[in-house]
Amino acid sequence: MPILQANNVSKNFGGVQALKDVSFDLPDSAVLGLIGPNGSGKSTLLNIIAGLEKPTSGIVKLDSKRIDNLRANRVVGYGVAKTHQIPKPFSNMTTRENVAVAVLYGRRNIHSPSLALQEAERTLSLVGMGSRKDAPAGSLTVQEKKRLELARAIATGASVLLLDEVFAGLSPDELKDSIQLFRKLHEELGFSALVVEHVMRAVLNLSHNVIVLEEGHVIATGSPDEVVHNDKVIEAYLGSKNSAA
Amino acid sequence: MVATELIVRDLAFGLMLGCVFSVVAHGLNMIWGVVKVVNIAHGEFIMLGAYGAYFLNLFAGLTPLETAPVDAAIGLLVGYAFYYAFLHRELRNKETITLQSEMVTLAATFGLSLFVSNLAIILFTGNPVGVNYNPGTLLFGYLHVPLAALYVAILSVLIIGGTWLFLERTFIGSAIRAYSQDVTATELVGANPAKVASLATGLGFAVTMAGGALLTVWIPVGINPLMGALYAPISFVIVVLGGPGKMWGSLVGGLTLGVVIDLAQAFTTAQIAYAAAFLILIPVLVFRPEGLLK
Amino acid sequence: MIEKPGLTLYGLFIVMALLAAAALLLGVAVSSLLVLLLVYAALAYSINFITGMIGYVDFGHVLFMAIGSYALAAMISYYGANPLLGVGLGALLGLVFALGIGLVILRFRGVYFAIATVVLVLAAYNIVLQFPQLGAGGEIIFNLTFQPLATYFTIWTIVLIEIVLTYYVNRSRIGFGIRAIKNEEDAASSVGVSPRTLKLTGYMLGGLFGGAAGAVYAWSISGVTAGPAFDFTFSLLMLAMIIIGGVGTSIGPLLGAIVVYIPSYFLLTTVAQAQPLIIGLLVIIMALFLPDGIVGLLRRSNERLRLLLE
Numbered sequence: 001m002p003i004l005q006a007n008n009v010s011k012n013f014g015g016v017q018a019l020k021d022v023s024f025d026l027p028d029s030a031v032l033g034l035i036g037p038n039g040s041g042k043s044t045l046l047n048i049i050a051g052l053e054k055p056t057s058g059i060v061k062l063d064s065k066r067i068d069n070l071r072a073n074r075v076v077g078y079g080v081a082k083t084h085q086i087p088k089p090f091s092n093m094t095t096r097e098n099v100a101v102a103v104l105y106g107r108r109n110i111h112s113p114s115l116a117l118q119e120a121e122r123t124l125s126l127v128g129m130g131s132r133k134d135a136p137a138g139s140l141t142v143q144e145k146k147r148l149e150l151a152r153a154i155a156t157g158a159s160v161l162l163l164d165e166v167f168a169g170l171s172p173d174e175l176k177d178s179i180q181l182f183r184k185l186h187e188e189l190g191f192s193a194l195v196v197e198h199v200m201r202a203v204l205n206l207s208h209n210v211i212v213l214e215e216g217h218v219i220a221t222g223s224p225d226e227v228v229h230n231d232k233v234i235e236a237y238l239g240s241k242n243s244a245a
Numbered sequence: 246m247v248a249t250e251l252i253v254r255d256l257a258f259g260l261m262l263g264c265v266f267s268v269v270a271h272g273l274n275m276i277w278g279v280v281k282v283v284n285i286a287h288g289e290f291i292m293l294g295a296y297g298a299y300f301l302n303l304f305a306g307l308t309p310l311e312t313a314p315v316d317a318a319i320g321l322l323v324g325y326a327f328y329y330a331f332l333h334r335e336l337r338n339k340e341t342i343t344l345q346s347e348m349v350t351l352a353a354t355f356g357l358s359l360f361v362s363n364l365a366i367i368l369f370t371g372n373p374v375g376v377n378y379n380p381g382t383l384l385f386g387y388l389h390v391p392l393a394a395l396y397v398a399i400l401s402v403l404i405i406g407g408t409w410l411f412l413e414r415t416f417i418g419s420a421i422r423a424y425s426q427d428v429t430a431t432e433l434v435g436a437n438p439a440k441v442a443s444l445a446t447g448l449g450f451a452v453t454m455a456g457g458a459l460l461t462v463w464i465p466v467g468i469n470p471l472m473g474a475l476y477a478p479i480s481f482v483i484v485v486l487g488g489p490g491k492m493w494g495s496l497v498g499g500l501t502l503g504v505v506i507d508l509a510q511a512f513t514t515a516q517i518a519y520a521a522a523f524l525i526l527i528p529v530l531v532f533r534p535e536g537l538l539k
Numbered sequence: 540m541i542e543k544p545g546l547t548l549y550g551l552f553i554v555m556a557l558l559a560a561a562a563l564l565l566g567v568a569v570s571s572l573l574v575l576l577l578v579y580a581a582l583a584y585s586i587n588f589i590t591g592m593i594g595y596v597d598f599g600h601v602l603f604m605a606i607g608s609y610a611l612a613a614m615i616s617y618y619g620a621n622p623l624l625g626v627g628l629g630a631l632l633g634l635v636f637a638l639g640i641g642l643v644i645l646r647f648r649g650v651y652f653a654i655a656t657v658v659l660v661l662a663a664y665n666i667v668l669q670f671p672q673l674g675a676g677g678e679i680i681f682n683l684t685f686q687p688l689a690t691y692f693t694i695w696t697i698v699l700i701e702i703v704l705t706y707y708v709n710r711s712r713i714g715f716g717i718r719a720i721k722n723e724e725d726a727a728s729s730v731g732v733s734p735r736t737l738k739l740t741g742y743m744l745g746g747l748f749g750g751a752a753g754a755v756y757a758w759s760i761s762g763v764t765a766g767p768a769f770d771f772t773f774s775l776l777m778l779a780m781i782i783i784g785g786v787g788t789s790i791g792p793l794l795g796a797i798v799v800y801i802p803s804y805f806l807l808t809t810v811a812q813a814q815p816l817i818i819g820l821l822v823i824i825m826a827l828f829l830p831d832g833i834v835g836l837l838r839r840s841n842e843r844l845r846l847l848l849e
Contacts, residue, residue: 050729076731088726090719092345101719104712105731111712152730283650285598331827347649349826351596352782356822359775363815474771478661481654520665523658530647530655 003028003192004160009058011044018044019216026192033207034196037236040213042196046162050082051075077107081158085165087145091138096120098137098148099155106156123155161193167202179205250387255507263503264398265459270480271405271495272453278490279425279445282350286358287480288473294457295468302376309378309458310396316454324450328443365470375465393462409492421445482526488536497537547789547849548706555699562691570691576800577694578756583780583792584701585748588741591786594721599656601773602663603633603746607753608763612679626754633750634743641742664769677765694755701748706789772815779818782825785834789849
């Protein structure tokens with residue numbers, strides 16, 4: 001039984017068909033890569049799953065429960081957390097407090113601020129941000145803010161993470177570290193993840209399966225290897241420089 | 246007069262009033278659209294423009310039409326000062342106005358609003374004054390159209406059209422338009438963001454104060470230090486109706502409001518008419534927050 | 540889980556105890572003076588919930604004060620009721636109106652919310668003038684025996700409740716949620732916070748206590764008049780108090796009230812316009828240069844103070 005399931009999800013923005021009949025299964029503890037050229041609807045799909053948008057038609061189910069008609073904060077309560085492509089930290093709160101909010105309002109049933117702060121510290125250490133716990137979140141570098149996004153999502157206790165281009169803009173060394181970190185976290189925490197990415201190396205390295213969107217349709221699914229050699233996918237990306245680094 | 250004739254008269258007057266409302270709101274619209282800052286003290290500068298018309302009429306015999314350009318020149322300077330005093334620090338390093346900056350400018354301009362209005366009470370006393378300007382009336386069938394209202398309406402539309410032309414056809418105008426879309430892009434086209442923003446603010450204030458002068462034609466006994474409290478909300482409603490940043494929105498919003506208020510007063514009291522005009526804001530924000538224009 | 544309170548709360552209790560003692564020991568003249576101070580403080584704490592903590596600038600907060608004033612004035616004038624009932628009604632109506640209004644306008648962000656609150660005050664003012672039940676020209680005056688201590692300790696109790704509420708909200712899970720919303724509302728919902736619920740709660744608390752304070756105010760001046768009741772100067776005062784004191788903090792509103800009130804009292808005897816003039820100037824300066832107020836300044840200057848002052 002897949003933990004996350006999308007059935008024929010379509011989204012129409014006043015004339016623009018952003019998504020058309022998108023379906024996929026995300027098995028428990030699996031990592032599903034979601035790739036596609038710009039404008040293919042990846043972000044829209046993530047937003048719909050996260051409850052930030054409603055689908056025009058179609059259903060999203062988490063553990064057989066419908067979540068496509070829920071508001072974003074309730075979706076978090078069910079166990080799905082999304083990061084932001086452009087990080088949105090709570091700038092005037094410390095890094096630790098940022099994560100503590102997630103602990104307090106996720107699905108972990110921790111209501112005590114002091115306990116939440118402790119948990120937040122643990123999570124920050126897990127993602128390698130322990131040293132920055134008392135820094136005001138607004139003063140973090142872009143990369144640190146991205147890590148903070150990840151930490152917050154994990155801290156909600158989510159069983160499904162929706163990651164929006166977390167590997168973007170990294171140097172080759174940073175990318176290597178981030179891929180290792182993700183592997184470690186996945187092993188330790190066992191979450192399921194839907195990973196939207198342009199950085200092919202990350203997708204190929206970390207995904208069990210990949211689905212490819214183009215102009216709102218799913219044009220291919222399969223293992224990373226299969227997808228990379230798929231003619232339709234290559235054609236969709238013709239001109240793209242994001243080949244396996 | 247028969248019912249239809251009354252309605253036509255109210256419509257005509259509402260439209261002329263609406264034209265003046267439009268230019269009164271236009272300055273707010275410009276600043277809101279370009280620098281993305283809402284000047285809560287907007288009403289106070291309308292008030293200053295109106296007093297300008299009063300004093301220039303009193304001491305130099307100038308009509309409101311003649312005062313308008315003088316007020317505009319003063320407004321330009323005041324606008325520059327306002328930009329550097331209130332906005333420069335907040336906007337200098339940021340690409341868009343953050344929520345914290347928004348709170349800061351809201352609070353600061355709120356303080357400014359009460360400071361200026363109370364200063365005006367001290368300087369001008371609270372007694373309402375007015376400008377006497379009556380070049381006669383025009384007979385249009387059964388309509389007696391006061392020429393003052395007509396001239397002012399025409400000038401108002403010219404001002405709005407003029408700013409539109411400026412923004413569309415001049416280099417500085419396009420720099421301003423670029424700034425309103427993307428501050429960093431402004432630098433890329435070779436313009437200095439601070440200069441662009443300060444100019445836009447100056448222009449906004451110029452239009453506002455000129456609008457205050459033109460407004461005096463409609464309030465023969467209504468120039469008082471607290472009049473900003475009425476015309477600022479009217480301006481806010483107009484800008485929201487037309488859509489902040491949309492230049493012709495001022496005209497659309499202003500005409501709508503002018504007609505609504507004038508027609509409403511035919512059926513109910515002035516108070517209810519104004520209350521209704523203000524409350525229009527809320528359903529518009531709920532159902533069409535981008536404004537009535539496409 | 541309630542943690543042990545810090546120094547701030549004890550400090551605030553001490554100040555409140557001093558205020559209580561002053562009223563009991565120093566006689567009627569002093570308590571009449573201090574009633575207005577406590578009304579100001581109550582108003583500051585009430586606007587603090589929605590504007591200081593959640594960050595939604597409520598220019599129209601004077602609306603709740605007016606509602607409370609009219610509630611009390613009507614109760615005493617037409618029903619001869621006990622003033623305390625009037626205060627209760629003022630609080631209740633403030634709460635109910637805040638609920639109704641909040642459901643509609645809290646979905647607006649930033650400036651739009653602020654303007655909507657202004658528009659509501661103007662509309663309410665015009666509407667009140669239409670209803671003869673609310674006094675001819677919106678004025679209701681009543682004649683009550685002078686009960687300075689009753690008035691004083693009513694408002695004193697209200698402020699005390701507000702202090703405790705503010706303090707514990709700031710320290711609780713809700714406080715974290717509120718701060719998240721104030722910083723970055725969209726990101727807040729992505730970690731499970733419900734902005735709708737918290738915003739409405741803050742606004743309703745503002746309405747509840749604003750109404751209560753307004754009722755006591757009307758009690759203390761034996762009436763209500765439409766013009767002054769809906770005067771935006773009150774909103775300015777409330778904003779000034781929390782900006783000067785420190786937005787969102789537990790100390791800020793009381794500190795701001797003291798800073799604003801003492802000079803106001805003396806200024807009122809000179810030029811009537813001087814008060815809003817100076818307050819307006821203060822607000823401009825504070826907003827531009829010290830947006831987190833006196834408490835914020837102290838907290839930034841010293842590590843120990845940062846931990847002690849809340």
